[in-house]
Amino acid sequence: MVGQRSEREGRRGIRPWIIDVLIGAGVAVTVSVVITANQGGRQEPDPVAYLWAVGLGALMLARRRYPVIVLAVSVLGLFAYYAAGYPAVGLAVPVAAALFSAAELGRLAAATVAAVVVTVVSVVFRLAEGQDFSLVVGYELAGHVLLMGAAIALGDSVRARRAAQADARRIAELTAERYRHEADARLQSERMAIARDLHDSLGHTTSVIALHADVAREALGRDDAAVRSALDLIRSTATSSMADLRRTVALLRSREDARRTVVSLSNLETVTEAATAAGFDVDVEVRVDTDLPSPVEAAAFRIVQEAVTNVVKHSTGSRVQIQVRQDADHLTLAVADDGTGDGTAARAGHGIAGMRERAEALGGTFNAGHRDPGFVVRAALPLAVQS
Incomplete structure (x- = not known):
C-alpha cells in the first residue's frame, strides 16, 4: 500500500x-x-x-x-x-x-x-x-460574467481531464488484467495439452511393455525365441518413448512456435507394431494429399495411438483397421477392431475423454462406441485451424 x-x-x-x-x-x-x-x-x-x-x-x-x-x-x-x-x-x-x-x-x-x-x-x-445603469450593466457586468464563467469553465475542464485520465488508467488496468487472464488460460491450455501427450505416449508405452513382459514371463524356459522377441519389443518401445519425450521437452524449451508437432502420421508404424506384436492383424490406410497443419496432425496421431492402445489392452478380437483420409475441409480417421463387447465399458476412461478433448479443441467431432462386432473410434478434424 x-x-x-x-x-x-x-x-x-x-x-x-x-x-x-x-x-x-x-x-x-x-x-x-x-x-x-x-x-x-x-x-x-x-x-x-x-x-x-x-x-x-x-x-x-x-x-x-x-x-x-x-x-x-x-x-x-x-x-x-x-x-x-x-x-x-x-x-x-x-x-x-x-x-x-x-x-x-x-x-x-x-x-x-x-x-x-x-x-x-x-x-x-x-x-x-x-x-448609473450604463456603467453597471453596460460596462462592468460583461467583465464580471466573463470572469466568473471562465472560472467555472476552467474548473469543469480540469475535472473532465482528470476523469479522462482516471478512465484511461482504468482501461489500462482492465487491459492488463485481461492479458493476465488470457496468459493464465493459455498456460492452462498448454498444461492440458502436455498432460494429454504424456497420458497418450506413456499410456501406450506402458501398456505395450506390460503386455510383452507378461508374454516373456509365460514363455520363459519354454520358448526362448518368444522371450527374445518380447524383450526386443519392450526395448524398442521404451527407446521410442524416450525419444518422443526428449522431442517434447526440447519443444517446450524452444523459443520457436510451440504449436509445431513432435509426432507425424508417417510414424504410425510405431503404433501398429505394438498391435502386431500383440497378435492383431493390422490394416492401415492413410490417404493424405497435402501437408497437414501441425495441430491437426498431432491430434490425429495421438487419437490413433490411444485408440490402438485401448484395442491392445481391452479387445478380444484379432483384427484392427486404421483409416485416415483427407478431403477438402477435414481429416477423418477411424480405428476399429472386431472383438466382442466385453471390453467396451473398460474403455470409457481417461483415454476416451482425452481423445474427445483433442478433437473438440480443434473444432472437430468425436464419437466412440460398440458396434457389431467390435469397437470403433471416429473423429473428424477441420483442416482450417484457428490460431
Whole structure:
C-alpha cells in the first residue's frame, strides 16, 4: 500500500494540500491588493477588511472536502463586505476561486447558481442605490460574467481531464488484467495439452511393455525365441518413448512456435507394431494429399495411438483397421477392431475423454462406441485451424 501511494503521489506531482495553500495565498493577496486601491465605498480599509481577505483565502484549505459550503460562505462573505461599506473589489475576483473549486469537484450546478445569484444581487443593489445603469450593466457586468464563467469553465475542464485520465488508467488496468487472464488460460491450455501427450505416449508405452513382459514371463524356459522377441519389443518401445519425450521437452524449451508437432502420421508404424506384436492383424490406410497443419496432425496421431492402445489392452478380437483420409475441409480417421463387447465399458476412461478433448479443441467431432462386432473410434478434424 505504501508503495502504491508513493507511486500515485509521484504521478500527481505536487501534493493537493500544497496546491490549496497556494490558491488560498493567491486569493488573499489578490483581494488585499484590490482593497488597498481604495476605490469607492463608504469606509476606509481597516484591519477587518484585510482579515476578510485572509478569511477568503483560508476557505481554500477546505475547498476539496466542502466545495459547496466554501462557495456559499464566499458569496455570503462578499455580500457582508459590501454591506459594511468597504472599497469595491468587484464580483468575480473574491469568488472566482470558490467557483473554480466547486466546478472542479463536480458541483457545476452549484457554481452556476452562485454566479447567477452574485450577479443579480449585485446589479439590483447597485441600481437601487442609484448608480448609473450604463456603467453597471453596460460596462462592468460583461467583465464580471466573463470572469466568473471562465472560472467555472476552467474548473469543469480540469475535472473532465482528470476523469479522462482516471478512465484511461482504468482501461489500462482492465487491459492488463485481461492479458493476465488470457496468459493464465493459455498456460492452462498448454498444461492440458502436455498432460494429454504424456497420458497418450506413456499410456501406450506402458501398456505395450506390460503386455510383452507378461508374454516373456509365460514363455520363459519354454520358448526362448518368444522371450527374445518380447524383450526386443519392450526395448524398442521404451527407446521410442524416450525419444518422443526428449522431442517434447526440447519443444517446450524452444523459443520457436510451440504449436509445431513432435509426432507425424508417417510414424504410425510405431503404433501398429505394438498391435502386431500383440497378435492383431493390422490394416492401415492413410490417404493424405497435402501437408497437414501441425495441430491437426498431432491430434490425429495421438487419437490413433490411444485408440490402438485401448484395442491392445481391452479387445478380444484379432483384427484392427486404421483409416485416415483427407478431403477438402477435414481429416477423418477411424480405428476399429472386431472383438466382442466385453471390453467396451473398460474403455470409457481417461483415454476416451482425452481423445474427445483433442478433437473438440480443434473444432472437430468425436464419437466412440460398440458396434457389431467390435469397437470403433471416429473423429473428424477441420483442416482450417484457428490460431
